Amino acid sequence: MARYSLYFGDCLLWMDKRGENSIQAIVTDPPYGLREYTPEEKEKLRNGHGGVWRIPPSFDGCKRRPLPRCTLLTESDREKLRSFFSEFARRAIRVLVPGGHLFIATNPLLSHLVYLPLMDAGFEKRGEIIRLVKTLRGGDRPKNAHGEFAHVTVMPRSGWEPWGLFRKPCEGRVQDNLRKWKTGGLRRISPEKPFEDVVRSAPTRGEERAIAPHPSLKPQAFMRQLVRASLPLGVGTVLDPFMGGGSTLAAALAVGYESIGIENDPVFYRMAERAIPKLAEIGAETKPVPGPHLRRAPRDERVLPLPFQP
Numbered sequence: 401m402a403r404y405s406l407y408f409g410d411c412l413l414w415m416d417k418r419g420e421n422s423i424q425a426i427v428t429d430p431p432y433g434l435r436e437y438t439p440e441e442k443e444k445l446r447n448g449h450g451g452v453w454r455i456p457p458s459f460d461g462c463k464r465r466p467l468p469r470c471t472l473l474t475e476s477d478r479e480k481l482r483s484f485f486s487e488f489a490r491r492a493i494r495v496l497v498p499g500g501h502l503f504i505a506t507n508p509l510l511s512h513l514v515y516l517p518l519m520d521a522g523f524e525k526r527g528e529i530i531r532l533v534k535t536l537r538g539g540d541r542p543k544n545a546h547g548e549f550a551h552v553t554v555m556p557r558s559g560w561e562p563w564g565l566f567r568k569p570c571e572g573r574v575q576d577n578l579r580k581w582k583t584g585g586l587r588r589i590s591p592e593k594p595f596e597d598v599v600r601s602a603p604t605r606g607e608e609r610a611i612a613p614h615p616s617l618k619p620q621a622f623m624r625q626l627v628r629a630s631l632p633l634g635v636g637t638v639l640d641p642f643m644g645g646g647s648t649l650a651a652a653l654a655v656g657y658e659s660i661g662i663e664n665d666p667v668f669y670r671m672a673e674r675a676i677p678k679l680a681e682i683g684a685e686t687k688p689v690p691g692p693h694l695r696r697a698p699r700d701e702r703v704l705p706l707p708f709q710p
């Protein structure tokens with residue numbers, strides 16, 4: 401049974417304490433802007449109105465998930481984002497073993513602000529995974545002039561989500577790196593079928609959102625494909641430094657990989673703690689054994705003092 405460890409606290413501090421060359425893959429979905437996960441914006445989200453969280457209109461009676469409005473970022477927000485990702489990149493490349501891959505979720509408007517700091521820190525860009533998914537972003541007519549410009553769309557209606565694919569440089573040839581560090585490539589879907597960079601996906605299903613009602617929860621069907629590909633020999637530990645509701649860790653548990661998750665929001669941390677075994681069970685033929693596989697970090701290993709008793 402794959403083990404996983406959860407840490408409550410700031411992932412940058414956690415990575416500072418983590419040993420060099422000790423993680424085989426990072427699969428993560430960071431905050432796109434720095435604003436949507438500030439305490440003020442999270443309070444507005446939880447109150448159900450206002451702020452950067454836009455509640456899409458319920459035109460067909462269905463309750464919709466809030467979406468962050470990243471177009472509201474100012475130049476100074478963008479600068480903060482660049483500098484946040486520089487800090488993240490320096491730490492990520494240190495903890496990853498040579499040849500270790502980083503899969504990082506982003507969006508078409510901001511990906512450059514995430515990718516450039518990663519490359520400046522020494523990561524090789526290895527491509528992009530295109531998650532084909534229809535979101536409610538874009539496709540609108542000009543605000544307050546819908547009638548006048550009925551044939552205009554301000555932005556394309558988005559049909560994809562980019563995930564940057566990066567690698568810490570290998571030591572020597574890929575085969576040498578695979579032997580020594582168990583990393584350097586991606587796990588094939590089967591001996592005949594390589595992992596591919598376009599993955600058809602659907603928005604996260606209601607069943608999963610009911611288990612982990614995190615506003616950015618990623619679907620298991622998609623996450624399991626990425627997580628599985630991230631360890632070429634199926635050996636090692638997958639880290640998600642921005643764990644949210646725990647979809648990466650649940651995917652790792654479902655495919656039998658060891659994993660570590662970090663989250664700095666107490667509500668989301670508790671949500672992930674409860675959700676991971678349940679999300680991992682979805683679609684599984686055999687149920688993961690509950691209990692002992694969850695190794696909670698001893699208190700002194702945790703990065704920040706806990707404001708709650710988990």
Ligand SMILES: C[S@@+](CC[C@H](N)C(=O)[O-])C[C@H]1O[C@@H](n2cnc3c(N)ncnc32)[C@H](O)[C@@H]1O
Nearest residue numbers: 410411429616617618642644645646647663664
């Ligand atoms: C986009 S969400 C991740 C959602 C996740 N992929 C899922 O499926 O549930 C980003 C998460 O990172 C957390 N976060 C933001 N800054 C952080 C930090 N410095 N350290 C740890 N977690 C952080 C936020 O609270 C949020 O839950």
